[in-house]
Amino acid sequence: MTAAKRANVTLKDVATAVGISQSAVSMALSDHPRISETTKEAVRAAAARLGYVPNSAGRALRAGRSTSIAVVVPNTGQHVFGHPYFMHLLVGVTAEANARDAALMVSTNPDETHGVAAYERVLRSQAASGAIIASASISDRNVNRMVEAALPVVLVGRFVHLPHAASVGIDEIAGAAAITRHLVEDHGLTRIAHISGPLDHQTAVDRYEGFRGALAASGRPCTHTLAVGDFSEESGRAAARQVLDSMTDLQAIFAANDEMAYGAMLEIRSRGLRIPEDIALAGYDDFGVSRLTTPGITTIHVPAEALGRKAADILFDLLDGTAPDPVHTVLPFDLVIRESCGPHSG
Amino acid sequence: MTAAKRANVTLKDVATAVGISQSAVSMALSDHPRISETTKEAVRAAAARLGYVPNSAGRALRAGRSTSIAVVVPNTGQHVFGHPYFMHLLVGVTAEANARDAALMVSTNPDETHGVAAYERVLRSQAASGAIIASASISDRNVNRMVEAALPVVLVGRFVHLPHAASVGIDEIAGAAAITRHLVEDHGLTRIAHISGPLDHQTAVDRYEGFRGALAASGRPCTHTLAVGDFSEESGRAAARQVLDSMTDLQAIFAANDEMAYGAMLEIRSRGLRIPEDIALAGYDDFGVSRLTTPGITTIHVPAEALGRKAADILFDLLDGTAPDPVHTVLPFDLVIRESCGPHSG
DNA sequence: ATCAGGTGCTCTAACGTTTCAGCGCCATGG
DNA sequence: CCATGGCGCTGAAACGTTAGAGCACCTGAT
Incomplete structure (x- = not known):
């Protein structure tokens, strides 16, 4: 099925297939009440048949914001990014992003190509509309800049210099x-x-x-x-x-x-x-x-995965305009007793 | 520096700041030969001062393709995605993507929301212009579809049913x-x-x-x-x-x-x-x-990180229109002898 | 018969970018 | 003094999407 030769299927293609205008197609697909049920059916059928998928650039441009969020992890030095912590965090963020049909970008390059760190560009270019920052270094000035610029970010960890930025962490x-x-x-x-x-x-x-x-x-x-x-x-x-x-x-x-x-x-x-x-x-x-x-x-x-989930959750709220209720969310941890400290006892 | 109140800085803002048209600004920033050096200087200065960052949606829309690539990893079940293998792979892909100023998306949701797996949508919506697929399951039909649809993908591992798709792996x-x-x-x-x-x-x-x-x-x-x-x-x-x-x-x-x-x-x-x-x-x-x-x-x-690097390398070639020379790249592995098989010997 | 209001669609504009044809200007050559 | 042509910029168009204004038609009430 879905022949989709080379060019991509746009609203216009669906529109000509059905014989209506492209705006009508757009409205039909978003279930606008002013479009008849018959037309909606026809549009949905044609869209499915042609394999129509909305172009994210067109959509983002029109909407003024993308549907992606970014996860920023400290620099490429693999002993940092490669740490299992980030993987667990990523799993959590991914789960939450998936649930909201949002795409996930991973950004990690701190060196400034045009005066702005790569991950800051991701936000400023609106490739992602918000970011979860898991960089733990106190001295990363870029993080401060992003927070000061009021970009929608959620910090993972404790950033004592940024008391007003939303954050998630454990004690x-x-x-x-x-x-x-x-x-x-x-x-x-x-x-x-x-x-x-x-x-x-x-x-x-x-x-x-x-x-x-x-x-x-x-x-x-x-x-x-x-x-x-x-x-x-x-x-x-x-x-x-x-x-x-x-x-x-x-x-x-x-x-x-x-x-x-x-x-x-x-x-x-x-x-x-x-x-x-x-x-x-x-x-x-x-x-x-x-x-x-x-x-x-x-x-x-x-609980790194839970931290990731919670961070994403808060970020999406932030993007919806909801201020996080406690600015700093603190999740519980567990003391896991194994054998390395001595025999179990009370 | 960089006041950047709330709205985002566009070409037009830079243009009015300098007093020229936005096309001129665009050309100046891309170092077009028909723009005078004086103007270029002025534009660059204004752009830096205003904190101009090109809007990726506008750019992608115009160009017909985004500058991001995607990494597709098997489903959310954390024992799969969370496996160190994917972390190492990601580190390699990230390094290569950074080197090319490309953003990286991570996609993992296989369940079909609108008849298309989430990671296929990433490509079809042109949110990413190519993908590295690290899903190892033979039975993932979505992978076949993407390859058949001639979407630019590089497979990591061996996919016997897809002999013509570019791949990277070890023997x-x-x-x-x-x-x-x-x-x-x-x-x-x-x-x-x-x-x-x-x-x-x-x-x-x-x-x-x-x-x-x-x-x-x-x-x-x-x-x-x-x-x-x-x-x-x-x-x-x-x-x-x-x-x-x-x-x-x-x-x-x-x-x-x-x-x-x-x-x-x-x-x-x-x-x-x-x-x-x-x-x-x-x-x-x-x-x-x-x-x-x-x-x-x-x-x-x-060598998972090397696999990631190589896969990204090949993907970027693919996007440039270059066919990968060996369709299937095979990287060397090492036998690492430790103590679990017995004392070292010849 | 006329008009109000509703229904179901079309048209236009706008988002920010890049490309390309074109235009005015100046210097140069005839 | 007029053509030529290069230089340096402007203006318009296009990418795909969505929102909102508008238009044609129909129904039902006056």
């Missing part, structure tokens, strides 16, 4: 605090190292703060140290090396994400130490792989 | 054969089970065929059995359970992807068997996680 401070309390209170560990992410990422800062806050609040005499990584496995290993060397009688390592926890695991093992008997280990994120290691890593489950 | 049969030979010839194992993927996936079929072919060609008396999984960890575990129960003196398991290999690893371990001493284990894909297990899993490295 990272509470998450880190929860896992820290698990180490201190459930397992009685008091000599703990934290491997943080780069401290120009709000996420890394918040997790570190949650860690320190929980230690301080515990009321027990705890000793802690910090090593900074970059969320990669390699950096986690290096950081673990550093803290294992520098802190005597280290009892636990809490890495700011699971990948660094893997790196730490390798380093701990390579020294002949056992997990959790000699060193307890905790991570953060739970993007599917932490359960595969032996022992499974105790971690905070970040 | 899965050779890959599976290589890893099978590693088991048989390097480690002298002769009682081997294969855990395949669903056999309506060409990839699964090819890997199984490579396995059998290598066994047959080995000239040694080998015994093998098959269990079918669905590429998920759980199914891998179930399949391993099945083959461990049914085949006595089983020496090795070759899973058609790493995730099923993980599942198999869990099952093997739960029976108190050791890897590789009691059972050798091999996987396929090497998407970054197989090196984290202990022992690391011997596998075939699939």
Whole structure:
């Protein structure tokens, strides 16, 4: 069926096929009350037969806005974009976009070709009518510009400098605090190292703060140290090396994400130490792989897919002119207890 | 800078700012030789000052094609789209698209809203001018339709029913054969089970065929059995359970992807068997996680990012009217030997 | 018979872009 | 002094869509 030789089928083609004007076809397809049911039937039949699909450029031009939304992820460096977090986020956004018949663009190029970052151009060119920004770097000035220009964007994560921009996230401070309390209170560990992410990422800062806050609040005499990584496995290993060397009688390592926890695991093992008997280990994120290691890593489950869904949901509201009710939506997280901190107990 | 109140800056705005016609502005910005250097300077200055960004709908409408390309991934079921394979592919495609200043759409909804799958609409509506299709299911009729309609698409993988469509892939049969030979010839194992993927996936079929072919060609008396999984960890575990129960003196398991290999690893371990001493284990894909297990899993490295790059490259050629030189581009793979098949040796 | 109002369509304009023919102008050559 | 032609720009048209004004026809009421 649907011969569709080479040229594309337009309203005009359907119109001549039915023998009416193209505006009538347009109105018929949008179920306008002023078009007779008979004509509508005929139009729908002809459209289906010819394989008519509305041209999105024509439609977007006329409407003054496209039906696509964009997801902006930090730069091409694959250890960032390639992170499972973004994939989960994408799955969520996709689901919501599909439900609304909206197309999804993915934009990732931060370098400024004509004075504007590629992803900002996507909005300014109206290729997409709104964007979900998952760039975590505090220092990305382009994000500020987009927010200041009142472009419809939803941020994923916490952007302290942009208190008025709609955002979706989890309470990272509470998450880190929860896992820290698990180490201190459930397992009685008091000599703990934290491997943080780069401290120009709000996420890394918040997790570190949650860690320190929980230690301080515990009321027990705890000793802690910090090593900074970059969320990669390699950096986690290096950081673990550093803290294992520098802190005597280290009892636990809490890495700011699971990948660094893997790196730490390798380093701990390579020294002949056992997990959790000699060193307890905790991570953060739970993007599917932490359960595969032996022992499974105790971690905070970040509901990335739900974040994506919610972000898209809010963005579509924004595009409809509805202001998000809480400007900052906070989703719940889960503490997932596996074996890396010690035997289960209350 | 860049006040950009609410309305968008168009050619006309730049034109009135400079005091010339909008056509002149258009020509100036595209560096047309018939426009004086002085005027060009003035136009560029005004455009930058006003923050002019060409409206993509207007441009696409005029040009008759958009500057976006689409990546089509199989349906929303997250264990499919969320697979690391697609992330790596996406990274590659993104890199290439960025290099050409093209926007990237991601489409995944197969259900037919108006008689056409969502991702086919993306092409027919000219929201994207070409697509990279990474859907592996043999039975997806929509893919056939798109190819038959001569829409510009590049397939990733092997589509035996579509010999004339441009495609990019690796030689899965050779890959599976290589890893099978590693088991048989390097480690002298002769009682081997294969855990395949669903056999309506060409990839699964090819890997199984490579396995059998290598066994047959080995000239040694080998015994093998098959269990079918669905590429998920759980199914891998179930399949391993099945083959461990049914085949006595089983020496090795070759899973058609790493995730099923993980599942198999869990099952093997739960029976108190050791890897590789009691059972050798091999996987396929090497998407970054197989090196984290202990022992690391011997596998075939699939260059997914390179596949994405190459696919995009070919698609852009296609859009320029250049026919891909080999219709089917085959990229090399690597056999990655870790510890799961036994001690390293020649 | 005339008019009001409704019905079902057509016509026109507009969205922002690019392309192309054309027009006025100046310098040059006859 | 008039043709020639290059230069630098203008104006119009077209891409496909949709909204709204308008027009022809019909029905029913006056």
